[in-house]
Amino acid sequence: MHGASMGQDLVSLESLIPTLQLATGPVILISGVGLLLLCMNNRIARVIDRARLVADECDVAGNDQLEVRYAKLEILSQRARILRASIALAAFSVLLVAVLVSLLFCAALLRLEIAGVIVVLFVGCMCSLIGSLVFFIRDVNLSLKALWLDIPSRGREG
Secondary structure, eight states: HEEEHHHHHHHHHHHHHHHHHHHHHHHHHHHHHHHHHHHHHHHHHHHHHHHHHHHHHHHOOHHHHHHHHHHHHHHHHHHHHHHHHHHHHHHHHHHHHHHHHHHHHHHHTOOOOOOOHHHHHHHHHHHHHHHHHHHHHHHHHHHHHHHHHHHHHGGOOO
């Protein structure tokens, strides 16, 4: 009996090896998106710190400087909202990949045919990631717009 049980364990392990190989790609995706999330979290922290600094400057700025400071605060506020959306979409993408990997193993263990569900999860993950990257690019463009408020027009060449 012990030999039969051991044989079943080996078959079970052998059937899981392709699943482990199949899960490698999504796990690498989780790692890559994790680095993207780290980058975006650093950006939103800088935006928040900068907004606090500019808000403090508004308290002591003269009337001639207030308009520029308010314009900076508006851009920083837009950037914070955009980065929040980008972070949420990237995190949702990671969540979908984690569910996908879990379902891969459940399907292998329970011998379920769930290819359609896996495809939907993967497409959802990619759509979330694309949306996140679109918002990220929008933030980069807004950060340049804010930079032009700090640099006189003659220094903008190049």
